[in-house]
Amino acid sequence: MTAPTDARAFLRALFDTAVARAQPAQVLAPYLPPPPRGRTVVVGAGKAAASMAAAVDALWPADAPLQGLVVTRYGHVPPGLPQPQARIAVLEAAHPVPDAAGQQAATRIAAQVAGLGPDDLVLALISGGGSALLAQPAPGITLADKQALNQALLASGASIDEMNCVRKHLSALKGGRLAALAAPARVVSLLISDVPGDDPAVIASGPTVPDPSTCQNALAICQRYQLPLPAAAHAGLASGAFETPKPGDARFQGHAVHLIATPQHSLEAAAALARAQGVAAHILSDAIEGESRDVGKVHAALARQVARQGQPVTRPCVLLSGGETTVTLGTPGAHPRGRGGRASEFLLSCALALQGEPGVYALAADTDGIDGVEDNAGALITPDTLARAQALGLSATDHLARHDAYSFFAALGDLVVTGPTFTNVNDFRALYLPG
Known part of the structure; x- marks a missing residue:
């Protein structure tokens, strides 16, 4: 089976499947x-x-x-x-x-x-x-x-x-x-x-x-x-x-x-969809915590190892994770504070760490449809995210410093907007590496 060629559509389908698995109308009856x-x-x-x-x-x-x-x-x-x-x-x-x-x-x-x-x-x-x-x-x-x-x-x-x-x-x-x-x-x-x-x-x-x-x-x-x-x-x-x-x-x-x-239920549903489409799916954890920007760096390092070394898994594959990261705002006044939640901050940090690594795509979003207090669920990154941002005069580093990932991805047209999903199993992250 050939892996999906539209990375954006594939990642969005994984997220939608994860959310659907957590809908009360689908899962409540047996209990x-x-x-x-x-x-x-x-x-x-x-x-x-x-x-x-x-x-x-x-x-x-x-x-x-x-x-x-x-x-x-x-x-x-x-x-x-x-x-x-x-x-x-x-x-x-x-x-x-x-x-x-x-x-x-x-x-x-x-x-x-x-x-x-x-x-x-x-x-x-x-x-x-x-x-x-x-x-x-x-x-x-x-x-x-x-x-x-x-x-x-x-x-x-x-x-x-x-x-x-x-x-x-x-x-x-x-x-x-x-x-x-x-x-x-x-x-x-x-x-x-x-x-x-x-x-x-x-x-x-x-x-x-x-x-x-x-x-x-x-x-x-x-x-x-x-x-x-x-x-x-x-x-x-x-x-x-x-x-x-x-x-x-x-x-x-x-x-x-x-x-x-639970988060694990939703990650398993997304993994099943990926495998049905010919993509090996690997659930890293359903309980990842820590600073969003630090978790973003770690995910980027894992994706780069797969992309460059074929370790610990090979393409085509998707790396899935869940949990709840945090965003520490730091000292008031140190930077003008922007807009953004933990999913978009994770992605901005991930993009900076990847530095345009070829063949790595990612989506991160909150399964309730709201990233922090904004109107987006999350966002997407592609191998050309930083290049497109530079062409628009956007500094990813500056946006990250002031916790302004929402504005960064909005300018690129890469926000994921679903509206409230009426459920909540917290963070969903997927890094896709096509073959």
Whole structure:
């Protein structure tokens, strides 16, 4: 079988296939429990919450009672969702920095699970982004406090595990507290993972699962990254007053947790498509973390080794990876800050490291369709990316220094724009080396 000759179309097809594998309507059905003797209440939060709710509503028996409420990011409600007639209401709020709408949604979600009994069932639909969307602060902490801390966390370079450790200890619902509020009802959590390692306690800061991390862990993270902590937050962490429910807590007995879509699932789907088209596919990892520009350099080095030495694999091939990289903004004022997310920054660094290496093409994008806070999912690079940029008077080095990869790729016409995909299994990266 001949490998694809249109590298751009091939890479885009791989990305679209990865996203399709994570669509709730395609994967949720096998994990739905039967209706209980009592009530069924659906709650949820995340970038995929609305599409997950739509899938549950469509699959749940028409004659079985169903009610609930989920919150998703602004603009992440699928077109045609039957609102307000649907049995599960959908609210929208801000991400990645929480807003008042997220706080109000969290209050209403908490009310949904109050007063349930042992014959009742809670279906918790949790996906990436849920941490910011469930914005109910711990006692004594204001929404403004949480907003400032979230902004500081996002700029700090902290890993997603570290960020969510802090978030859950300063929350009224995260870190297992939502499930604790639902006791003694049974909770079945259906999760779409956007975190390296797929730890349910990390996905959306684990609102329905026990939390093994501690207040002291959260405080140490804040100190490590010199994060500004309000007095009430520091006191609650230092004293242990903000401790979360731990593994072994009786309130979680009989609960179930199912990962219905993960980064690995999506990478495997993309790999299967590549192989069906005669291209050897190699999944490097589904859990790569680190600075986007550093990860870009490493991927470039791997691609160059394949291109020049035929090691450790030979052409035609595609190298696939997932995970969640970070972009550390550094000292304010050091450079004028531009536009761009971690996928586009990865690619700009990768292009600089490749220096026009013949026969290497790459796509990087966020599977939720939004790279950072921009309107693109990611971008593409080709062997002539730097040459085309130079012809336009663009300096790749300067754009990278000021975190302005969006403007760089927009000028080249190489942004990947999908709009919200209504799911989220985090970063997708593919480097294609035709034969």
